[in-house]
Amino acid sequence: MKFWREPLDVDQIKVTQGVVTVLEERCKGCEFCISYCSRGVLVMSQKFNRKGYHFPEVIEPKLCVNCHFCEVICPEFAIFSQEAPEAANPGASAGQGD
Amino acid sequence: MSAQQATLPQAEHPQDALLRTERIPHIWCAGCGIGIAFGSLMSAITKSEIPRDDFAVVSGIGCTGRLAGYIHLDSFHTTHGRAIAFATGLKLARPQGKVIVASGDGDLLAIGGNHFIHAARRNMDMTVICVNNFNYGMTGGQLAPSTPYGAKTTTTPQGSPDEPFNFCSLAASCGATYVARWTALHIRRLTTAIAEALNKKGFSFVEVIAPCPTAFGRRNKIRRSLDLLKLYYDNSVVKNHIAPGEATIDFDNNLVVGKFVDVERPTFLDHYAAINRGEVEAWPATGVDASAAGKRKAG
Structure with missing residues (x-):
């Protein structure tokens, strides 16, 4: 992320790490979550679910910042994110990402 | 991945608490905007911290009308167009509860138009959420009062010859105390608007502009729901507190969204x-001059 002015407390800010869960059987493949994920975490899977739809797949789990946008935009209630447990999240710090 | 998931606090969707999960997946098409509006409504209900028993959700017929069947609250699926009439009765019988009417444009403002304007006139204390997808989606995409001029539907294959309704302007002119319009992609603002509408005393109206790829988009050569969602969002202009009459739905860069009305007015129950x-003075308040009336009669 680029700032027009470097925040003074940039070294203290912790970027939250999220974990995305996809409930594959509920998905109808509308691609809303994939298109509107601001971090590019998701991609369309090649696999089908029981109803014959492709569903999203997490390809960049480290980039997720737990913004919950996939969760609120999903019309099928098929995807949600939650904060990663501390143990699985040791390297989360400022300046992560591009 | 599975080992990591085991350490996570939950494996259930956060909205599952308010969903009748045994009925999910719902009947709405892939990419339908109703699901987003429904999710916003559930988020707003959760955020409001009002006890669940105090809510009642009423819906009519149509795609959005199915919403009442999926929410795990007291809910009613009423006859076509009569959602507001039913909700009025419910409110009068149990005035302490919160009544939410969630229905589509065809149900609320075509067949149910008169119930809508009179509920707004009386300022019935209820929250009305209208999911506007610009056509009658469930019956095959016929012309609705909201269909934009020139848009193709099943019954107008050459394009709609009618001027569409401006629902927000109608609600405001009939006396609604809260009027807002957002597209389905303004999710956070929509959730805030619904939460505000829930807390508002009086007739509060939230219009959600939602994509309908199957019936409306397909006939207008926008088959992907994403493109419809983007079309509505990219042409939207946020203008809060403008005159609702100027809040046009113009798909050429002037689809006005925002909160248009937020006023206080005594509700029907107050009156x-x-x-x-017996606190109301006899009508008319100035009284009638009996002697003058007698003279006129004599003359």
Whole structure:
């Protein structure tokens, strides 16, 4: 992320790490979550679910910042994110990402 | 991945608490905007921290009308167009509860148009959420009062010859106390608007502009729901507190969204209680001059 002015407390800010869960059987493949994920975490899977739809797949789990946008935009209630447990999240710090 | 998931606090969707999960997946098409509006409504209900027992959700017929069947609250699926009439009765019978009417444009403002304007006139204390997808989606995409001029539907294959309704302007002119319009992609603002509408005393109206790829988009050569969602969002302009009459739905860069009305007005129940207590003066308030009336009669 680029700032027009470097925040003074940039070294203290912790970027939250999220974990995305996809409930594959509920998905109808509308691609809303994939298109509107601001971090590019998701991609369309090649696999089908029981109803014959492709569903999203997490390809960049480290980039997720737990913004919950996939969760609120999903019309099928098929995807949600939650904060990663501390143990699985040791390297989360400022300046992560591009 | 599975080992990591085991350490996570939950494996259930956060909205599952308010969903009748045994009925999910719902009947709405892939990419339908109703699901987003429904999710916003559930988020707003959760955020409001009002006890669940105090809510009642009423819906009519149509795609959005199915919403009442999926929410795990007291809910009613009423006859076509009569959602507001039913909700009025519900509110009068149990005035302490919160009544939410969630229905589509065809149900609320085509067949149910008169119920809508009179509920707004009386300022019935309810929250009305109208999911506007610009056509009658469930019956095959016929012309609706909201269909934009020139848009193709099943019954207008050459394009709609009618001027569409401006629902927000109608609600405001009939006396609604809260009027807002957002597209389905303004999710956070929509959730805030619904939460505000829930807390508002009086007739509060939230219009959600939602994509309908199957019936509306397909006939207008926008088959992907994503493109419809983007079309509505990219042409939207946020203008809060402008005159609702100027809040046009113009798909050429001027689809006005925002909160248009937020006023206080006594509700029907306030007036009704005042009448029953005998606190209202005889009409007309200035009284009638009996001697003058007698003279006119004599002359």
